[in-house]
Amino acid sequence: MESLVIAEAVAKRYGSYTALSDVNFEIGPGITGLLGANGTGKTTLLGMMLGLHQITGGSLSVLGVDPYNEGHQIRARMGYAPEHHTLPGDVQASDFVKHVAELHGLPPREAKTRASDALWLVGLGEERFRPMGTMSTGQRQRVKLAQAIAHDPRLILLDEPTDGLDPEQRDEMLNLIRTVSSSFGISVILSSHLLDEVERVCDAAVIIGEGRTLAAGSLEGLRGSGSDVVLELETAEETSVVAAALTHSSISHSVNDRTIVVRGDDEQVFDVARDVCASAGVSLRRLSRRRLSLEDVYLERAS
């Protein structure tokens, strides 16, 4: 799989303040969520990917080149949608999107046509001549997405694209982002602090915390990264019997109502769990590998 962004031990320091200390990840095609609480260095990382800030340690490659030294080349093939909605209120959406497309090197005629097309694609075809100051938050978020894709970038960076949207608008925006990636072939890095949003729409995630990578990889890989085994029993009473047998066999576990999570990443854990249940004479409803939510991964790694 081709990697669009590769970070190896990336660090960024401002004087004595360390914003990022040890960031490692590879981002491939598709949609990747960049997750982290506010102030964890996501914006700094985006700035470095755009070539606006020089890294102070490690190496960073975007679309195959060093973003700081080849910044203008990278930015010509990237789109960016900022978080804030305070775009110039007196400018028409079509003029704004055309202007950004021209900035990315498109000839004026092509920029005008593509601006119109991009606004249609995000559902603002009828509204494209309205000044942005008269638009709702949802419409302005769509304009920002349109300007990010109008010049046919390979990669777009979306900073909190659902900020300020109601649940219905949020669903529509996430569907649009999915369409941008799957139908238009544009890879997306979605910076967000909303885990469920990333879980719904992303193929992969990079979790940043305290200036370093807490976890990175495909969503499937991250969810399965717990590797523990879940035993679900018929009744809550039976859990004490099984738990006692597991303790006797020195197997680490935790109990929650009718389920027992058996710690371990070995295939043998399955056999041990099955045998314990069989010898205790209890009925198993489910025996499976534990699947973590992104929130579980985040909390586990952050702690």
Add this chain to the structure above:
Amino acid sequence: MTAEIFDRGYRQYDGPRSGVPGAMKTLVKHSLKRSLGLGRSARFKVIPVLVILFSFIPALVFLGIAALFPEEINNQFIPTYAEYFTYTIPITSLVLFSAFIAPDLLCTDRRSSMLGVYLASPLDRRSYLVSKAIAISIMLGIITVGPPLFLMIALVLEGSGPDTVGEFLTTGLRIIGSGIMMSAFYTAISFAVAAATDRAGTAIAAILGLLFGSGAIITIITETTQVDSNIRLLNFLNMPGQLGFRIHGEAGSLDWLQVSTSSMWLAFFGILLVSTLWIWSRYGPLLVRR
């Protein structure tokens, strides 16, 4: 009956991209249109149109005098090209234009998300700032070069202007040189002030205060005390106009006679340098705004 396709789907673009020069040209063009109020509502067009018209009023009046009266009378009323900016209307137009354009072009970008959008394009801080400075200089150049050049060409056609091709070219170059100098000076001042704040209103007030304030304060100081005459170089309202006299080969106002031309040039380039360093210190460490 014709059909129009509204939704053509997403198409890839494999054509040429103009890179940094194209992005700079786009930004200059966009900034000029914005300053003139093009593509904006009527209220944004009023100030630039009125200010530009006002700056041409003296030129039209002098042209009228030249057309109506004989040359002996004309010589008493029609000023030299260097004197054009000693009249209240042109200098006020220039100061107002300086005060409104730079804050509109710079503060708005920083206050909105536009600076982030610009820095995510092939532009970087340097090319962004250079593009904005070019746009502001061109806009101010409309006022600093336009009216005197228009007056000279109109007087030539009327028969009162420079008599020979050599004189015409020399005067024309002096008008353009003087205009570029004034435009660069006021661009530097207004750009530096606008770089200090995100609020356009504050920047406008500060630019007006700095230009008119420095003019008033230095005049009071020089008229009431016996300080070094070079203190006049801090009179930002009048210094560029007086340097314009020297470019035209004229002495200028009597109270500026003791200030040497080299001191004026030194002050001019000093202010340009200080402004540039200040602007860079404001934009250099700026992070991408979220």
